[in-house]
Structures are given as structure tokens and as C-alpha cells.
Amino acid sequence: MVNVLFIASEAYPFIKTGGLADVVGSLPKYFDKKEFDVRVMLPNYTAISVEYKNQMKYVNHFYMKLAWRSQYVGILEMEYNDIHFYFIDNEFYFSGFTPYNNIYEDMEKFAFFSRASLSALPLLNFRPDIIHCHDWQTGLVPVYINDTFHAGSFFQGIKTVMTIHNIRFQGIWDVKAVEDMTGLDDYYFTNDKLEAYGEANYLKGGLVYSDLITTVSESYAEEIKMPFYGEGLDGLMRAREHDLVGIVNGIDYGIYNPERDPMIFQTYSAKDFRKEKIKNKRAFQQQLGLTQDDKKFMIGICSRLTDQKGLDLVDYMIEEIITEDTQLVVVGSGEGKYEHLFRHYAWKYPERISANIYYNEETSHRLYAACDAFLMPSLFEPCGLSQLMALRYGAVPIVRETGGLKDTVIPYNEYDNSGTGFSFANYNAHEMLNAIRYAKYIFQHNKRRWNQIVQRGMEADFSWNVSARKYEDVYRKLMKK
Numbered sequence: 391m392v393n394v395l396f397i398a399s400e401a402y403p404f405i406k407t408g409g410l411a412d413v414v415g416s417l418p419k420y421f422d423k424k425e426f427d428v429r430v431m432l433p434n435y436t437a438i439s440v441e442y443k444n445q446m447k448y449v450n451h452f453y454m455k456l457a458w459r460s461q462y463v464g465i466l467e468m469e470y471n472d473i474h475f476y477f478i479d480n481e482f483y484f485s486g487f488t489p490y491n492n493i494y495e496d497m498e499k500f501a502f503f504s505r506a507s508l509s510a511l512p513l514l515n516f517r518p519d520i521i522h523c524h525d526w527q528t529g530l531v532p533v534y535i536n537d538t539f540h541a542g543s544f545f546q547g548i549k550t551v552m553t554i555h556n557i558r559f560q561g562i563w564d565v566k567a568v569e570d571m572t573g574l575d576d577y578y579f580t581n582d583k584l585e586a587y588g589e590a591n592y593l594k595g596g597l598v599y600s601d602l603i604t605t606v607s608e609s610y611a612e613e614i615k616m617p618f619y620g621e622g623l624d625g626l627m628r629a630r631e632h633d634l635v636g637i638v639n640g641i642d643y644g645i646y647n648p649e650r651d652p653m654i655f656q657t658y659s660a661k662d663f664r665k666e667k668i669k670n671k672r673a674f675q676q677q678l679g680l681t682q683d684d685k686k687f688m689i690g691i692c693s694r695l696t697d698q699k700g701l702d703l704v705d706y707m708i709e710e711i712i713t714e715d716t717q718l719v720v721v722g723s724g725e726g727k728y729e730h731l732f733r734h735y736a737w738k739y740p741e742r743i744s745a746n747i748y749y750n751e752e753t754s755h756r757l758y759a760a761c762d763a764f765l766m767p768s769l770f771e772p773c774g775l776s777q778l779m780a781l782r783y784g785a786v787p788i789v790r791e792t793g794g795l796k797d798t799v800i801p802y803n804e805y806d807n808s809g810t811g812f813s814f815a816n817y818n819a820h821e822m823l824n825a826i827r828y829a830k831y832i833f834q835h836n837k838r839r840w841n842q843i844v845q846r847g848m849e850a851d852f853s854w855n856v857s858a859r860k861y862e863d864v865y866r867k868l869m870k871k
Contacts, residue, residue: 695724
């Protein structure tokens with residue numbers, strides 16, 4: 391049996407701000423339990439709902455030295471969906487309404503969490519063979535294992551994996567302040583270790599000291615070796631390219647299943663979507679106050695409203711996108727300029743565009759079930775989960791060929807009638823508009839081909855089963871090193 395411990399800053403359903411939580415909350419369920427015992431360690435945020443707090447059991451507590459401070463560390467545990475979760479408790483660090491605050495507070499918070507997670511391990515009835523760290527918040531775990539924990543026999547032979555979910559977020563702050571927070575020696579703050587461009591960088595520390603690095607799609611693993619995508623760490627990624635593996639994320643097919651989804655108006659499958667899916671569109675049009683017309687080409691956007699998601703391209707072309715035969719439904723929140731953009735056009739064309747400037751799980755499920763197409767023109771996209779949900783629900787993705795979007799959406803080829811969506815290569819508003827117009831042309835003039843595209847997308851397998859097998863291979867290879 392190979393024991394694996396995920397250490398992460400968030401996991402669904404306990405705390406979620408993005409796709410990281412979906413990965414950490416879902417992936418452990420899909421490992422072969424005869425060979426792998428995968429458990430998860432999280433901070434015990436006060437923002438976690440009382441429903442889950444009441445199920446947690448006290449394990450132990452102790453005081454831990456963090457640089458010159460002595461800090462309380464509590465350990466709680468619970469089982470959820472057959473997965474064992476541990477929670478590190480400390481109200482000083484983990485109070486508040488959100489898991490993340492100002493960066494200088496988060497740097498100390500996650501230094502504490504990383505050290506406390508390792509300090510707690512000998513008190514648990516579980517010794518991991520592999521510690522799998524996720525994003526910059528856990529970047530110090532491999533560093534601490536190399537430092538003070540290395541001397542202890544308990545930690546001898548434990549392997550570490552570092553997963554980059556988005557290399558843009560690195561955990562960067564002043565070197566002297568970070569030395570004071572972490573208790574690490576000057577030795578670690580050189581440009582071949584934690585220091586980068588004059589500042590301390592948690593993600594870099596994790597990438598330098600981990601045994602293996604993974605990221606969330608094969609294309610993104612290649613992209614982050616280049617300056618444009620590498621966010622200053624491209625040189626390190628090239629240096630460690632033999633230890634870098636891209637594994638595309640999956641989605642939980644138990645939650646995202648149009649055959650049994652209680653949140654949508656009408657359930658349907660890859661076999662009967664031709665008759666049943668349209669009922670979702672009609673009901674959604676009515677709910678949102680859009681013109682009720684089956685022939686309108688309904689495009690969905692469900693996203694954080696930020697530059698990364700390619701919304702400046704949408705801004706540039708929005709009048710051309712929402713012509714009389716097209717409807718646009720937006721769900722999400724983010725930068726003020728994009729919130730105002732969609733609100734303005736919803737006011738200007740209330741029968742064509744619906745701006746839902748919030749995130750709501752039910753509304754997002756209804757969007758995937760109702761829309762004909764799903765637009766995701768990202769500047770960069772490590773993996774992306776939204777296009778996988780769109781494929782699952784038969785909303786044909788229109789995407790830019792970057793990162794996970796390139797790996798998961800096969801562009802339609804009219805000559806051999808293949809593909810699961812539409813794509814464009816360059817970050818260019820006119821190319822995006824051409825892809826949208828091409829998709830709309832097929833939808834309006836060749837419904838048989840369109841339905842075949844929908845069916846191929848719905849039948850594609852992007853469940854965690856596929857990804858989990860690849861992670862299992864990675865773990866097996868790591869154990870042989």
C-alpha cells in the first residue's frame with residue numbers, strides 16, 4: 391500500500407475559491423484503494439460551515455516553534471465521501487470570512503500551515519510515502535523537509551510532488567520578512583533556492599526541493615518553459631523539465647451529470663439530448679427574460695471576469711457577437727470594467743444578453759444545460775474546468791488554443807466530420823469572432839453535423855478516472871527512485 395497525503399489550502403466542499411478546491415476535493419476519490427491510501431490535510435478555517443465542523447473529531451494538539459514564535463497547533467479529522475481529511479487548527483491564522491487575505495498575512499499563515507502539517511504527522515496513525523503539495527501555499531513543505539525535518543528518521547525517504555495549478559500565483563514577499571516568518575536560514579535565500587528577482591518566492595522553493603513537479607495539462611507543462619507563460623520561472627522549469635509532468639484535470643461526473651442533475655430544468659443524456667436539451671434552453675430564456683426562440687444561438691460565459699479569461703477580446707467584439715440571431719448569458723464576477731461591460735449591454739439589449747454578476751452553482755449548471763455554445767477565449771489557461779463541464783452538458787466549446795483548452799477541445803473538421811468544439815490559435819479578437827461565426831453557421835445550417843459535435847463532446851471521458859490512472863503511474867515511478 392502506498393500512502394499519499396495531499397496538503398492544500400482549499401478543498402471542496404469545505405472551502406472553495408477556484409478550481410484548486412475541485413481538484414483536491416475530487417481526485418482522491420478516484421485512486422485504486424487497494425494500492426493507494428490517499429488522505430488530505432487542510433487548514434481549519436473558521437469560514438468552514440458548521441455542518442462540517444460538527445463532524446470533525448479532536449485528535450491532538452501541541453505547541454510548535456515558528457522562527458521565534460511559539461504557536462498552538464490543533465489536529466482534527468473527519469471522513470467525507472470515504473476520504474480521510476485532517477485539519478490543522480489555529481484561530482489566529484485561520485479566522486476570517488475568506489481563506490486568503492493580504493499577501494503579507496498569507497505568507498506567514500502558510501509558513502505556519504506548512505510547518506504545522508509536517509509537525510503533526512508523527513502524531514497521526516498515518517505515515518505518508520508521498521506528500522503531494524498543491525500551489526504556492528504549500529511550497530515550503532518540501533523546503534522544510536529538506537531543512538529541520540530531514541534529521542528525523544520519521545521523514546527519511548518521504549517523497550514530495552509539487553503541483554502547479556497556476557504559475558502566475560507564486561507567494562512573493564520581502565526576503566528579510568520571510569526569513570523572520572519562516573525561521574529558515576540565509577542559506578535558503580539565494581537565487582538557486584527561494585530567492586527570485588530580489589524577493590522570497592514560496593512556489594520556487596517548492597519547485598526546487600520537490601522530487602517531482604506536475605501541472606494540470608500537457609500543453610501548459612510545455613508553455614511554462616517559455617518566458618510569456620513562465621511568469622519569471624521559465625528558466626527553472628526548463629532546468630527541471632525531466633521531472634515535469636502534465637496531467638489534465640478532470641471533473642466529478644457524479645456532480646456534473648446531465649442525466650441526474652437536480653439543478654437543471656430537464657435531464658438528458660447523449661442519447662436523447664436532441665429532444666430533451668432544448669427544454670432547458672426554453673426555460674432558461676424564460677427565467678432570464680430573454681426572447682424565447684429555439685433558433686437563437688445561445689452562447690454562455692461562466693467565469694471569473696478577468697483579463698486572463700480573454701474578456702478584452704469579447705469587449706472589443708461584443709456588438710458583432712450579439713447580433714439579432716444570438717443571445718449571450720454571462721455568469722460570474724470579477725474586475726469592475728467587465729462587470730460594467732456586461733451590465734451595460736444587458737441594459738442596452740435586454741432580449742439578447744443576460745448579465746448575472748455573481749457566482750451561483752445552480753445558475754452555472756443551468757447555463758451549461760441550456761446554452762448551444764460555451765465561449766472561453768483565454769489568454770492562458772493551465773487546464774480549465776469550465777470547458778469540461780460544457781462538453782459534459784453538450785454546450786459546444788469555442789476556445790483559444792492554449793493550455794488545457796488545447797488539450798481537451800478537438801477543433802471541428804468539416805472534411806472528416808471530427809471534433810468536439812471550435813478553436814482559434816492567436817490571441818486576436820477577429821479570430822475569435824470568426825470562430826464564433828463558424829460555429830453559428832454550423833448550428834444554423836447543418837444541424838445534423840452540429841448534433842454530432844454535441845454527441846462526441848458528451849461521450850468524451852474527462853472524469854477523474856482517466857487522470858487518476860496517470861497520477862498512479864507518477865507515484866509508482868517516484869517510489870522506485
